[in-house]
Amino acid sequence: LLLVLVFFFFKLHLLMMDSDEMTPTKTTPTLIFLCVMAVMGGFPIGYFTTIISGAMLIIQSQFLLDDQWLQIIVSTTVAAAAIFALLGGWFNQRIGRKKVILVSCLFYIIGCIVISVATNKEAIVAGRFLHGIAIGLSSCTIPPYLAECVPTNIRGRLLIMFPVLIALGQWAACIFAASLSYLRDKNCSWRIMFGIGGIPVLIKLFGFPFMPESPRWLVSKGYIDEAFKVLKSIYGKTDKGIAMAQMNINSMTEVDHAEESHTRKIECMLFKLLRNRASRKALIVGCALQIFQQLSAVNVVMYYSASIVRMGGIKNESTAMWMSAVISGANFFGTVLGVYLIERLGRRSLVFFSMLGVIVGLLLMGIGFQLISIHAMPGKFVEANPPMVDFCSEFGCDECSYDSKCGFCYDSSANNSQLTGACVSIYKNDSGIVSSEYALYGRCSPKNGYNKMGNGNSSNLQFEYGFCSTSYSPIPIVAMTIFMCFFSIGLGGVPWAVNAEIYPNWARSAGNSLGTFSNWIFNLLTALTFLTLSKKITRQGVFFMYAGWLTLGLVLLYLLMPETKGVSIDNIESILEGPWIYKKKSSNYKHQRRVESEKLSVLCSCNIQRKLFTSSVALFETNKTVGNVNQVLSNQNGLLKVLHLLNSSITFNCLNSWNLRNKEQIQSLCVLFVLYGSTKKLHDEITVAVLSGFPLGYFTAIVSGAMLIIREQFHLNDQWQQLTVSTTVASAAVFSLVGGWLNHKFGRRKVILNACLFYIIGAIVTPVANGKEVLIFGRLIHGIAIGLSSCTIPVYLAECVPTNLRGRMLILFPVLITFGQWIACIFAASFSYMQDKNSSWRIMYSVGGVPVLFQLMSYPFIPESPRWLISKGRKEEAFRILKSIYGKNDQGIAMAQINVESITETSRTTDPNPENKGNIPFLLLKDDYEFVRKRFTLLKMLKKRTARKALIVGCALQMFQQLSAVNVVMYYSASIIRMGGVRNETTAMWMSAVTSAANFLGTVLGTYLIERLGRRLLVFLSLTGVIFGLLLMGIGFHVISIHAMPGKFVESNRPATDHCIPFGCDDCSYDPNCGFCYNSAAYHPQLTGTCVSISKNGSEILSTEYALYGRCSKKVNMQNFKSSYNAPNVQFDYGFCTTPYSWIPILAMTSFLCFFSIGLGGIPWTVNAEIYPNWARSCGNSMATFVNWMFNLITAQTFLTLTKQITREGVFFMYSGFTVFGTIVLYLLMPETKGVPLDNIEAILEGPWIYKSISSSKLLDNLHRRKSAGFSTEIENKGF
Structure with a gap:
C-alpha cells in the first residue's frame, strides 16, 4: 500500500509538470524507482519518532517511569539522530549516499528487534538509540541524494515528498498505537507497535540493489562513465535524454574541477563553509530553518500528542490515541498540500504563511491551557483514612495534574462538584504494582469499590490522572489540530527542501549534515525540557514561549531566506552572492530567472479581430428592429457600453491599424451588444x-x-x-x-x-x-x-x-x-x-x-x-x-x-x-x-x-x-x-x-x-x-440602565452566600446565574425588586423562569400540574429589565x-x-x-x-x-x-x-494608454 501511495503521488506530480526544452520528455523506470525508494526513507523517521507518543501511556505505568525517564526515552533517539546527522556528512562524502542509506536501514531493523524483546527500561533506551542512529543518517542523506538525482523542474516536489512520507509515518504510528491499545495484553501491545515499523524498511532493503548512486558523487570521485550511465537511465536513452545526460555531466565536471580545492580536505569543510560568503549565508539560512522548525514545538506536539490530548481532558487512553491519530492525519494531509503549493507559491511565501498559522496555533494552545488552569477544581474535600503523610493532598486539580504520583478524585454528580475534589496518591500495592486508574485511599480506591466502568457505589466518581476536566478542555485539542495543519503545509517540508538545494555543490554534504544536526539538536532540547518546563512555567507558559521564538524566527527568515523556486541547483550560489538582506528583484536573481525561464510569445491577432468586427457590424445592419442608435448613445451608460465593446472585441493597437473612424459602425456594434435577449x-x-x-x-x-x-x-x-x-x-x-x-x-x-x-x-x-x-x-x-x-x-x-x-x-x-x-x-x-x-x-x-x-x-x-x-x-x-x-x-x-x-x-x-x-x-x-x-x-x-x-x-x-x-x-x-x-x-x-x-x-x-x-x-x-x-x-440601553429598578427588597429564607443579592436590575441582567424578582402590581414597584439566583440543583441550571428561593421560586399546583410563582403578581426578569423605555x-x-x-x-x-x-x-x-x-x-x-x-x-x-x-x-x-x-x-x-468621479474622456484615455502599453513595439521586439 505504501509503495502504491508513493508511486501514485509521483506520477501525479509528473502529470502536473510543465515541460520545456531542457527537461526529459518521459518518465523513466530508474527515475521512478530511485524516487520511490528514496522518499520511502521518510516513513520510518516519522514512524519511530511518533510511535513513542502512544506507547508512552502504556510503558510509563509498566516500568514505573518518572518524568526524567520519560524524557530520556523520548530524547535518546533525538540525541543519537543529532550526533549521526553531524557525522553523516562525512560518511556521505566518503562512502557515497547509497551505502549510507543501506547502513541506516540495518540500524532500523536492529533497533526494532532490541525494543521488541526489551525487559527493562535500559533496553528500551538502547533500542531507541539505535533508531536514532538510523534516523540521523537517513535524514541527512536522502534529501541531497534526491536533489542530486532528479531534474530541476521536479526537484521541489520530490524533495518535499520526503517530509510527506515522514508525516505519513507519523500518522500511521498514531493509528497503530490507537488500534493496538485495545489489546488486553498491554505488555504485548507496545512491543508490536515498535516491531511493525520495521516492515517498510525490509521492503526498502529488497529494492536496495536496484538503486543507483548519486551521479554528482560519482563525478566527484572520478567515475565519469558510471555517472553518465546513471544519468542516461534517469533521463532516458532517447536522443534528447542522452543530450541531457551529457550536458549534466559536462556541468558537473566543470563545477568539480573549479571546486577541487574544496573537496580535497573534508576535515576542514566547516571552516571552508564559514570562510566562503555564499556558503556561509547558505549555512545560516539552512540551520535557521531547521532550528525554528523545532522551536515551533512540533516534535513536542508529536511526541506528547496523546499526553496533550489527555491534558485537554480526554479520559480514555484509546480515545486519546485516536485523537492523536486524527491530529497526525491533519499533519499528513497538510504536507501533501504543501507538495502541490511549493512550486506554485515558492519556498518563501509558503514557509511564511505556515509560520503565521503555527504562531496562532501556539497562542491558542497556551490560551486553552490557561483557561483550564483557571477553571480547574480546587482540592477542598478531605478523604477518609488518609496516610500520615500524603504530599498530594495539598494540591488542587491543576497542580495535581503535573505530578506523576498524584491523581484527582471528585464526584461529578454533586450539586456543587467544585467542593468534592481531592488530590490523592495513585494506587500502589505491597507488591509494587502501580496503577494510575485508582487512588491509594479514599473514595476512588479499589477498597471502596471504585472502578473505571462506573459500577457499584462509585458510579458518579471520577479519577483523573494527568489532566483536569473543564468546559475549556477541547481548546488545546483544536489548537493542536490548527497548529499541525499550518505547520505541515510549509514549515514541515520547506526546511528539508531548501537545505537539500541551497548549498554549493562542494559543500552540500557538509552543509546539509550541519542543518540536519541543528534540527535534531533543537529537537532534543525541546523534547528534554518540555515536561520540566511545563512544571516550572506551566504548560501555557511553555507554548507562549515557543510562540515568541517562532515570531523571532519569522522576522529573521523574512530578512535572510532567498527564493530558490525554479533555479537550477548549480546556479543557486549566484543568488547567495547578493546582499544579506534578501531582495527578490536583485540583479543576480533577475539574471537567473531570465536565463532559465521559458520564452513567452503573445501575438496580436488583428486579422481575426477585424473579421469579427466586420461580421458583427454587417449582422447588425441586416437587423431592422434595433431602434434608435443615437438615443442609446445619448447618456453615459451608452458611451460606457461602447467602451466595453472596444475593450471586448478590439485592441486599440489593431483599431488604429484599421483606421476605423466610422461612428455608425461603432454605434451599431454597441446596440448589438445592448439588445440581446436573456435565455x-x-x-x-x-x-x-x-x-x-x-x-x-x-x-x-x-x-x-x-x-x-x-x-x-x-x-x-x-x-x-x-x-x-x-x-x-x-x-x-x-x-x-x-x-x-x-x-x-x-x-x-x-x-x-x-x-x-x-x-x-x-x-x-x-x-x-x-x-x-x-x-x-x-x-x-x-x-x-x-x-x-x-x-x-x-x-x-x-x-x-x-x-x-x-x-x-x-x-x-x-x-x-x-x-x-x-x-x-x-x-x-x-x-x-x-x-x-x-x-x-x-x-x-x-x-x-x-x-x-x-x-x-x-x-x-x-x-x-x-x-x-x-x-x-x-x-x-x-x-x-x-x-x-x-x-x-x-x-x-x-x-x-x-x-x-x-x-x-x-x-x-x-x-x-x-x-x-x-x-x-x-x-x-x-x-x-x-x-x-x-x-x-x-x-x-x-x-x-x-x-x-x-x-x-x-x-x-x-x-x-x-x-x-x-x-x-x-x-x-x-x-x-x-x-x-x-x-x-x-x-x-x-x-x-x-x-x-x-x-x-x-x-x-x-x-x-x-x-x-x-x-x-x-x-x-x-x-x-x-x-x-x-x-x-x-x-x-443607556436610558434603560438609568431607569432600571434597584434591588431593595429582602427575600425570605435567602442564603448568606448568594452573590446576586447586591445587584440592582441592570447589573443583575448581565449575570447568567441571576434574575430579578419584583411585584408589578405594587403601589411602588421600585421598592419591591431584588436580584436572586435562578433555579438550580447544585451547579446545574434547572430553569431561568424561576428563582432559587423567595417569591419567584417555583410552586406546583398538584391538581393541574402547572407551575407558578409562590407569590401573586410577581414578575421574574432574566437577562433584561422592564422599563417604560424598553421599546427604544x-x-x-x-x-x-x-x-x-x-x-x-x-x-x-x-x-x-x-x-x-x-x-x-x-x-x-x-x-x-x-x-x-x-x-x-x-x-x-x-x-x-x-x-x-x-x-x-x-x-x-x-x-x-x-x-x-x-x-x-x-x-x-x-x-x-x-x-x-x-x-x-x-x-x-x-x-x-483619493477618488474623483472620472469622465468618459478620461476613462477612454486610460483604456487607450493601457492597450498601447500592452502592444508596444518594444515588447513585440522582445518576443513577448
Whole structure:
C-alpha cells in the first residue's frame, strides 16, 4: 500500500509538470524507482519518532517511569539522530549516499528487534538509540541524494515528498498505537507497535540493489562513465535524454574541477563553509530553518500528542490515541498540500504563511491551557483514612495534574462538584504494582469499590490522572489540530527542501549534515525540557514561549531566506552572492530567472479581430428592429457600453491599424451588444447561483432563536454561547480564504457542489446532537459550506452575467441571504410553540437543508464559468456555454464570439503548447509581464498598484460591514429584544422575525436602487442610517440602565452566600446565574425588586423562569400540574429589565436593519465580485470574504463579553464610532463602478488614491494608454 501511495503521488506530480526544452520528455523506470525508494526513507523517521507518543501511556505505568525517564526515552533517539546527522556528512562524502542509506536501514531493523524483546527500561533506551542512529543518517542523506538525482523542474516536489512520507509515518504510528491499545495484553501491545515499523524498511532493503548512486558523487570521485550511465537511465536513452545526460555531466565536471580545492580536505569543510560568503549565508539560512522548525514545538506536539490530548481532558487512553491519530492525519494531509503549493507559491511565501498559522496555533494552545488552569477544581474535600503523610493532598486539580504520583478524585454528580475534589496518591500495592486508574485511599480506591466502568457505589466518581476536566478542555485539542495543519503545509517540508538545494555543490554534504544536526539538536532540547518546563512555567507558559521564538524566527527568515523556486541547483550560489538582506528583484536573481525561464510569445491577432468586427457590424445592419442608435448613445451608460465593446472585441493597437473612424459602425456594434435577449440557460444559472444565498442566511440566523432553547437545555454560559455562534463564523473565515485557491484550481461549479454537500451534512449532524460539542461540530460543518459559497457565488455571477445586469444579479445574492435570515426567524418563532423544546430546535436546523436539496437537483443544469474555462484553455466549451446564455440566434452567436475573444485577450495563455491545460492568465500590459511567469498570490496583488487598491477597497467594505455590528444584531436579535424588555421567548422570536423582514425588504429595495443611484451614493446613504440606528440603540440601553429598578427588597429564607443579592436590575441582567424578582402590581414597584439566583440543583441550571428561593421560586399546583410563582403578581426578569423605555432598542434595531440592508448589506459583495482584475478575482474576492468572516467572528465572539465590560450601550456607541470612521475611509477610496464593464474597471483604479468621479474622456484615455502599453513595439521586439 505504501509503495502504491508513493508511486501514485509521483506520477501525479509528473502529470502536473510543465515541460520545456531542457527537461526529459518521459518518465523513466530508474527515475521512478530511485524516487520511490528514496522518499520511502521518510516513513520510518516519522514512524519511530511518533510511535513513542502512544506507547508512552502504556510503558510509563509498566516500568514505573518518572518524568526524567520519560524524557530520556523520548530524547535518546533525538540525541543519537543529532550526533549521526553531524557525522553523516562525512560518511556521505566518503562512502557515497547509497551505502549510507543501506547502513541506516540495518540500524532500523536492529533497533526494532532490541525494543521488541526489551525487559527493562535500559533496553528500551538502547533500542531507541539505535533508531536514532538510523534516523540521523537517513535524514541527512536522502534529501541531497534526491536533489542530486532528479531534474530541476521536479526537484521541489520530490524533495518535499520526503517530509510527506515522514508525516505519513507519523500518522500511521498514531493509528497503530490507537488500534493496538485495545489489546488486553498491554505488555504485548507496545512491543508490536515498535516491531511493525520495521516492515517498510525490509521492503526498502529488497529494492536496495536496484538503486543507483548519486551521479554528482560519482563525478566527484572520478567515475565519469558510471555517472553518465546513471544519468542516461534517469533521463532516458532517447536522443534528447542522452543530450541531457551529457550536458549534466559536462556541468558537473566543470563545477568539480573549479571546486577541487574544496573537496580535497573534508576535515576542514566547516571552516571552508564559514570562510566562503555564499556558503556561509547558505549555512545560516539552512540551520535557521531547521532550528525554528523545532522551536515551533512540533516534535513536542508529536511526541506528547496523546499526553496533550489527555491534558485537554480526554479520559480514555484509546480515545486519546485516536485523537492523536486524527491530529497526525491533519499533519499528513497538510504536507501533501504543501507538495502541490511549493512550486506554485515558492519556498518563501509558503514557509511564511505556515509560520503565521503555527504562531496562532501556539497562542491558542497556551490560551486553552490557561483557561483550564483557571477553571480547574480546587482540592477542598478531605478523604477518609488518609496516610500520615500524603504530599498530594495539598494540591488542587491543576497542580495535581503535573505530578506523576498524584491523581484527582471528585464526584461529578454533586450539586456543587467544585467542593468534592481531592488530590490523592495513585494506587500502589505491597507488591509494587502501580496503577494510575485508582487512588491509594479514599473514595476512588479499589477498597471502596471504585472502578473505571462506573459500577457499584462509585458510579458518579471520577479519577483523573494527568489532566483536569473543564468546559475549556477541547481548546488545546483544536489548537493542536490548527497548529499541525499550518505547520505541515510549509514549515514541515520547506526546511528539508531548501537545505537539500541551497548549498554549493562542494559543500552540500557538509552543509546539509550541519542543518540536519541543528534540527535534531533543537529537537532534543525541546523534547528534554518540555515536561520540566511545563512544571516550572506551566504548560501555557511553555507554548507562549515557543510562540515568541517562532515570531523571532519569522522576522529573521523574512530578512535572510532567498527564493530558490525554479533555479537550477548549480546556479543557486549566484543568488547567495547578493546582499544579506534578501531582495527578490536583485540583479543576480533577475539574471537567473531570465536565463532559465521559458520564452513567452503573445501575438496580436488583428486579422481575426477585424473579421469579427466586420461580421458583427454587417449582422447588425441586416437587423431592422434595433431602434434608435443615437438615443442609446445619448447618456453615459451608452458611451460606457461602447467602451466595453472596444475593450471586448478590439485592441486599440489593431483599431488604429484599421483606421476605423466610422461612428455608425461603432454605434451599431454597441446596440448589438445592448439588445440581446436573456435565455433559459441564463435564468437557470442565476436562479441556482443566488439560491446559495438562502442557506447562508438561514444557518447564520437560525441560531438567534434556537439559542434561547439550546442555552437552557445544554446549560450554556456566555463563553459557550459565543463559541456556538462563532464556530460557524470561524470555519467560514478559514474556508473563504481557502476558497479562492479552490475556485482557481477546480472551478466555480465544483466548489458550489461541495458547499451544498457540507450544508446537507451539517443539517444532519446538528439535529442529532446530544451535547454541546456535537452541536458545535455541526455548526463547524455549516461554516465550511458558508465560507465556500460566500467567496464563490459572487465571482461566478460576475463572470457569467452581462454588464447591464451585473449589479442587480450580484445584489440578488445578499437578497437571498436576508430572505434566508427572515425565514429562519419565522421558523424559530413558529417552532417555539412546540411543547417538546428538545425537538423544536432540532427541526429548525433540519428544515434549512430542504432548499439545498432542490439546489443539488438543479446542479447538473448550471454551467461552469466561461472565464474560468478559458483560463484553463477550454475555449470551445466556454463558447458553447456563452451561446446557451446569449441565445443561439445570429445575435447570440455573435455576442458569444465577442465575449470569447474578449476574455481570451484579457486572459491570454502563455503556454505555446495548445494541449497544455494549465494555462496562466496574461494581461496584455508591459507592467504585467512579471505576472505571466508566476502563479498569482496575495503578495503579487499587493505589488501591483491597481490590484492593491482594489484589495484595500474590497476588504475595507467587508470589514466595515461587519464593524457595523450587523451580525451581532442578527445572531443575538432575539436576545437583544429580550434585553429590551420583551418577556416571552416566543414573542421575542416573532419580533426578531419582523426586524429580519425589514432587513429582507430593504435588500430588495437595494436591487432597484443600485443601478440608479450607483454603488457609492447608495452605500453612503446606508452608512448614515446605520450610524443613526447604532446611536439610537446605545441611547435606548443607556436610558434603560438609568431607569432600571434597584434591588431593595429582602427575600425570605435567602442564603448568606448568594452573590446576586447586591445587584440592582441592570447589573443583575448581565449575570447568567441571576434574575430579578419584583411585584408589578405594587403601589411602588421600585421598592419591591431584588436580584436572586435562578433555579438550580447544585451547579446545574434547572430553569431561568424561576428563582432559587423567595417569591419567584417555583410552586406546583398538584391538581393541574402547572407551575407558578409562590407569590401573586410577581414578575421574574432574566437577562433584561422592564422599563417604560424598553421599546427604544427594538425600534433602533429595526431602523438599523432597514438602512443597512439597502446598501451596506449587498454592495460589499457586489463591488468585491467586480472590482478586481481578471487574474486576481478569485484571490481578491477570497481575501475580502475572509476579512468579512474574520471580523464577523470577532464581533460575534466579543459581544456578550464586551457588554459586561463596557455595558450594552457602550458596545453600540463603539460600533457607531467604527462605522463613522469607515464612512470617511470609503468616501476617500471607493470608486464608482456602475455601468463600467468588468474588463474596464482596472482603468478606473489607475486614477489617484483619493477618488474623483472620472469622465468618459478620461476613462477612454486610460483604456487607450493601457492597450498601447500592452502592444508596444518594444515588447513585440522582445518576443513577448
